[in-house]
Amino acid sequence: MNVADTDRMELILFHSGYRRTQEKEDADLILVNTCSIREKAEQKTFSLFGGLKPLKTTNPDLILGLTGCMGQQDGENMLKRMPFLDFVLGPDQVEGIGRAVDLARESEKSFVWTGFDSEKKYSIPEIPGDLPKKPGPSAFVNIIKGCDKFCTFCIVPFTRGREKSREPDELYQEIRHLILHGAKEIILLGQNVNSYGKRGLTNPMPFHELLYKVAEIPGLQRLRFTTSHPNDFTKETIRAYRDLDVLVNHLHLPIQSGNNEILKSMRRDHTVEGYLELIDELKAEVPDVSLTTDIIVGFPGETDAQFKDTLNVMERVGYSSSFMFSYSPRPGTPANEMQDSVPEEVKRQRLQETIQLQNRLTEEQGKDFVGKTVEMLIEGNSSRPDYSFKGRNPQYWRVNAKGDGSRYHAGDMVEVHIDQASGHGLSGVIQ
């Protein structure tokens, strides 16, 4: 979401005459688009601003802005902690970035804009004219913003507000525009994409219907979406995997914990059994689907046995990759009021065990690709010596490929014979 928001701000500023600089020392304006989902992300932001402060001292005309969820959560405190900032903007103020920069130029005083947009509709209007950069072969499209789920550990509903969907016609127009400019793969984005169409549309429309409609857009070669919530993931969406060739065989479906009591305490509102039922049904329809997830270990009250339940579910599902974290309390969330009872050392051990298991699962699945041919969308040049191109296969594995650099280009869909698997990456030769 932050990448998409950053791109949008760049587009708006581009039409006010701003161009991206390669070096921060050359910039008249520096924006840091922040994330507050975990404590570590926040610490990184503070240290980044620590490095930017001297630039402001040598060039007082430099405008420094903090945008994103940290601003939303703690706007005034950000200014107190970093008085050299010119402004703080929340994620719902992305469309106002041009006005904010103008105001910062004219005014001596720093300001905070963190109001939620009060419009009933969620719209990201097209800005006609040139683009600051050519869209890559794979492009994000926001379809819904906000979240109504209020998982007890998560700050997102407080920083991004309630769910609101964009009108389908606006989405089709944006996707056609991106394809016209070179995009081959579209990734539909939202905190909970499966809740698309429930609020904010003139005519409510379920998510799976959107998938069928988007799949009809000429020139679209691959379709992905992220992120999903098990409770809103419907059987019709599973059918869409079977029916739509462009919908790739990958699903990121966060489970967070493999234990029902912990899930309840997280207010995830789903059970392990319900989750596994969905997975089994999807695997029955799409046998080569690859599954990825999010996992939190060391949630308040998690016992050794409850943690083992998570490992068991990981093994049972056979995830190809996971985002794994040890729990860190986020101020402002209900879980912050719970006793953070699992000692840091135990959290570290559990995280280590989770990562080791995931590495084994990934390695086992990686081996299955060796000797086979996979389809890869070339996203650009590989940074690995001896390899020309990098991209992804439909199941979202990273692929590095050797091939004739003058014959293939970013955006080409090629077949790669895989001769090696390492971590969540494959490498081989274009056929």
Ligand code: SF4
């Ligand atoms: S569904 Fe996702 S974004 Fe929404 S509250 Fe839960 S973890 Fe946060």
